[in-house]
Amino acid sequence: MASESYGYSSRSPIVLAVTAAMLVCSTVFVVLRLISRIGIVRRLGWDDHFMILAWCLAFGTSFAICYGTSVGLGRHEVDVPAQWDAALRKSEYAFSVLYNPALMATKTSILIFYLTLSKTQKIFRWAAIVTLAVVNIGGLALTFLIIFQCRPVTAAFKNPVPDSATCTNIVILYLSSAPLNIITDLAILFLPMPILTSMRLPKKQKTILIITFGFGVFVAVVDVVRIAYLQQAAKNHLQDIQNHSLPSGGNSRNLEADDFSWYASLSFMWSAIEINVGIMCACVPALKPLVSRFLPHILRDTSQTEKSVTNSGSMLNRDMGDHQPLPSVPDSPLKKPPPVASANPETTLGMMDFLTTPDMNEMPRACQRADTYTTATTNATMRTRRPTATFFDFVNIKKKKSMVHMSNRESVFPVLMVTILFFIWGFAYGLLDTLNAQFQAVANMSAGQSVGLHSAYFGGYFVAPLTFGRLVFKQWGFKACYTVGLVIYACGTLVFWPSAVLTSFLAFLISNFIVGLGLSTLEISANPFIALCGPPEYSEVRLNLSQGIQAIGSIVSPLLAKKVLFKVQASSLIDVQWTYLGISFFTFILAIVYYYVPLPEATDDELEEASNRIPAPSTTSVLNVKVIWITLCLGVFSEFCYAGGQETVSTTFPEYLAMVRPGLNYVGHQAIGHTAFAVSRFIAAIAGLLIKPRYILLFCYAGAIAFAVAAMNGHGAAPASVVIMVYFFEGPIFSLNFAQVLRGMGRNTKDASILLTAAISGGAVFPPIAYGVLKAKNVQYAYCVVVAVFAFGALLPLWLNGSPAVKAIVDPRKAETGVGDGLPEQTAAVEERR
Template sequence: MASENYGYSSRSPIVLAVTTAMLVCSTVFVVLRLISRIGIVRRLGWDDRFMILAWCLAFGTSFAICYGTSVGLGRHEVDVPAQWDAALRKSEYAFSVLYNPALMATKTSILIFYLTLSKTQKVFRWSTIVTLAVVNIGGLALTFLNIFQCRPVTAAFQNPVPASATCTDIVTLYLSSAPLNFITDLAILFLPMPILTSMRLPKKQKTILVITFGFGVFVAVVDVVRIAYLQQAAKNHFQDIQNHSLPSGGNSRNSEANDFSWYASLSFMWSAIEINVGIMCACVPALKPLVSRFLPHILRDTSQTEKSVMNSGSMLNRDMGDHQWISSVHDSVPKKPPPAASPNPEATMDMMNFLTAPDMNETSQACQRTDTYTTAATNATLRTRRPTATFIDFVNIKKKKSMVHMSNRESVFPVLMVTILFFIWGFAYGLLDTLNAQFQAVASMSPGQSMGLHSAYFGGYFVAPLTFGRLVFKQWGFKACYTVGLVIYACGTLVFWPSAVLTSFPAFLISNFIVGLGLSTLEISANPFIALCGPPEYSEVRLNLSQSIQAIGSVVSPLLAKKVLFKVKASSLIDVQWTYLGISVFTFILAIAYYYVPLPEATDDELEEASNRIPTPSAASVFNIKVIWITLCLGIFAQFCYVGGQETVSTTFSEYLAMVRPGLNYVNHQAVGHSAFAVSRFIAAIAGLLIKPRYLLLFCYVGAIAFAAAGMNGHGSAPAAIMIMIYFFEGPIFSLNFAQALRGMGRNTKDASVLLTAAISGGAVFPPIAYGVLKARNVQYAYCVVVAAFAFGVVLPLWLNASPVKAIVDPKKSDPGVRGGPTEQSAPIEEKRRRFSELGHGVKRRWYKDKEDLPTVEHRERNS
């Protein structure tokens, strides 16, 4: 009988074999780690203690699975004898309770180890602390959910579940928690990479370090495979519910319809693989002393040994973060003899030295040889030195150029790289808009709830710029905002996963809000970057071109969502999860890539200098208020109103077409509208070369107001065509608003960009107002809100065309002779830079006969 021995379709043998093998492997790694730490280093840290705890929990988890295979796990429910059912359910419960603590302990061990890597990298340390908090808070929450998956708890062991008890579907719980594990896996994988790749080490050692820490990629891969099996289990269960094949209440386990022991067995197996692979990867860095003791040739880079020894005793004092090195012969003289070698030198090292230091005996011998060589060389130099000090100067004058000083040719690459980000958030906005409609259909949500999702997205645009976004922008610059924004956006797309699994409106609301936080962080720096990177007279042209690429993303994503994602009948959102997982992984990779992409920056002083170089009356005032501040305030107000009007048109598009032209394909017509939106930005970019931007802005506002008012009446094809024209005139307004309100702000440019980006939150305010009018009257009448929004915004172009404002906002070439040449304070620096430039490009060598000829400290700081 099938109940007495493993049948042909039983998965129990493979689950048992794989789980046992992985536990044995992780046990070997933990034992080797303890030998390395206790036997060689003679020190046991907190990371080692947590790793021991992780192994104990992994043993319990693996044992629960192995025991489960002996009582039916991996068989079909019909093949599980009734007397095994209680034991099977207990083993499944034990696994579910131990799984998250095992992951928590493993990740906590790794993150505590990370905290020992660097004491000076504040961003790295705080990122590690935040990840540590997320791992443990999230893990504890999931652990308690698993413990209390049934009320009362004893109902988890009963079959059938009593009618008075309530239980959460455990597969759904596993699947909804998957994004948290995946996000923390990626964080642990990528957190140390910036430090490792920037270290000054021989190539072989650096490669070994990166590969060692990169083993975490296997955990992420295993997590994805596990998610695939969990999703398949969830789909099977969902199909059972759709086919109404479950018994009353859906609580019976002994039925082919709810075949939990069969379809969840591989998920359990891959969960065990995930835990044990994580432990093995976490143990790899701690094995360095063991490898160094018994296999030292693996770590030693012989091609670099002599070079490293010579460098350690040379006269060159290199500053790791700078491109210029200045040293004197004095610096090479040892101030005091080196300390005696400790009997256990590795015990006194910080963890980074512990990982990167070569064999101790070899190092000691090399240091002795170096000291002898250095002392002899120093004495010879001091004996032959002339009374006048001779200095050797190494200067790298190829300093990264500020974005505000770039020519059109120089700005092509950085502008192109940042324009990619414009496409990403355009794609995300269009995809989310379509997905919101699908979510509303699946969850049977009201239009008001759908409006709430839309408002949550734009609510993120208000919160992020005024809080952490401004801090990142001001403290770390333009490029930091790209990395932070992409990471937050990726997390928001992953949060969609549990919201889809649970079909939860609050979870989907949070997902939209987090995506808004990420994309607004991108926009804080991306828009001013495009406006500032290159000659100032083409700011509006560059921004319109980049924004037109963003509009193309808005065209492509709805078509992709409708034609590909929802082409087949989708009665749930589970299938769309893989799309969001792919987007999230791609975005994480993009965030890492942008960390390494060389992009120019601009300090507040450079922004002020660039603003002063433009011959405009920027000090002009009206009623003792500077004109530029009035322009900024009106720009913020106009941006708030414009985005509100634009989003009102977008959110009411389908209802409007259904009223004025029933039967017209909504998706295709909206794609035409978005195409017109993109084309108008291209046209405005070209027209900006010939026509002043303030004229273009006024023209676009007047056109948008006129067509929005015309759309309030009529039926048939005419109102449908009017919608396309509204999209057309809307296109260039954002870019023209932003660039002209930003002009002349100088050192306040970053704060101005923060406020202009926060003004995009108007998209969360006007659509709900229009929805209220729609419910009271009809959708055509609701377009009075669109007319009012654009009418409020037109106050900006009217102000820009007044004097003396137009003299400030009109594009002008930078003039070094107008308050923009070197200031009196910086004149000596500029003069020395000119003298150094005569040496040619790259690192040059120069003998200075007089100490007075040395570059000043001020110059070195300027170039650092």
């Protein structure tokens, strides 16, 4: 029966053939790399030594798979003869142990190579070092988890696992490591791109470089394909958890039930492909000296070279007069060029030679010889002019117009680009809310744990703005926060993968927290960007429009999650992880896009100059305290209270609806609430063209308080409608608060934005308090927390409307437009006349 199975229902032949072929291919690449480094460069670096180690580990993993196919890997468990079982388990164990070290060695080789690319790009170097640490620390942790997957270790070789032993499901370990592998794959892929794309090289040269370093995308794709073959096992595991049918003693590695040798075989094969493709991609840049020596026409950009050499020669001839012509440039890489001064004569190629072609290297040498000739044949007092080699430097982009000097027309494109980010975090917020509820249902979590997940998300809003978010914002500006925030957000969505696989409350808590870190990093710069980019009298209008788009994202995502992503099956969390993987990849791409999108910035001096255009001086004091500092303190407190009230309404909404009107469709009614929330922001944006923002803010707070009080009583349709009105009046508060508090802050605008964003962490504080009241009394009584926090938050609009000095600062004036739309020189002239 075994032989018939091998012939008709065995994956062993294809696994064996593909694994062996990939090992042969990677071996060829490694050999060519060594020929290039030893024969041409005449030097082996640490990256080469790690690549040799990676190949040795790749050989071990590939051999374990090939041997495994001879003892049952690729067959169904029932088709594996009993005498093969021990050898099969040992081959599977050997592969599992060697897999992560092979990836670690390959990625370490690449990252060490990266560290030699640039000595001056500090951000790039630190990013490479951090990635290197993550690769090795995470890889070591996973390796030890796999080595000790069973206690005692020998139990991993037995089937079934003895009752006296304890084993961790190996499929769970594989899937849990997926985020680490994907994140580091993407980091290695994208890290060098900013340096490569900013180098001043001919188009062909730059294209070749980017393609060469972009081969790493295949590794990430292969990793995703590999994981797909483990999904069925993860689904079975999750169903076991829900049915409470896991074997006693935690021995979840029930191989007979899981048919491990059959479904894991293709995953093993794709793992071998991943390792060997990674080695081949890592070797490609190191093959450049070999290609340039024997196939120079592939890399040489002839037209650009001739043009550059002609220009350089013309410039030198102008310096020399009508002296002798330039020495000829070697026209073949096989001709030995003149020696170049070097501290180490044995070093024939530097790291830049890995990034440039022979003609690029020859040209500076020709210029150098011509320059020497000029010095020898001209007057001793003549200063020699050395042509500047501009092939390895970076483009000096002309400084853009400051956002505080832009007109309405000029601000349309940047405002639209940043508004896209508002939609993204609105979508993420709504999706996480729905996902929390789904996770609670699937994993039998309590309502208190669901509130904890929500609080973890908003806890990230407290940590990020006050730590690394502030550093990024202050040091590198608005756009840097978008890229950093998107990358962190993408990592958080990837961490959902092991959360779903493990059905772990702690893992999901971490995922929510990381997402909060990323989105808060976005928000510390996105909100002030919208408020500041354009004429200042329309700050509140612009921010309400962008926040309205964010609210639309909050409407779309829960409906999408409920209607499309989540099904009745127990495995829905496993299914939706593919959606999160897609969101993560999309976000990584978006981060790269925003790195290159031209967006305006504003320095502290420009922000101070914009603040000085306000007719009322920002130095006005009350009781020896500047008015702007009192406004900032009340604004931060108001945002803290508002976020707490808003999230309390959101988290208690299902319980509230179940109490006041049982049987009402929760998803549909909450969509109505989110729609009211979004509509109110658009209405406030239109109203801001006619009414002072401080009046609108006071009106919204008053309405939110009144309807929150009304929601504390009654049953039936009336309170269900009243809570919708709470959503409606909540909508514009954040935008109006944020934009008005920023007025007059000058060079302190960025710090004010950081504090206002950190205040959103009120969403982590008040929902747990309301949950405690709910457990003690009921959900309607818990609305006393909403009433209280909105009442405290209303202190800000009372202050804005009660102090004449504050009114003069926060009220927008159309007179500012003429100054704000002008150039800096015109602005200075206006200030001088004042």
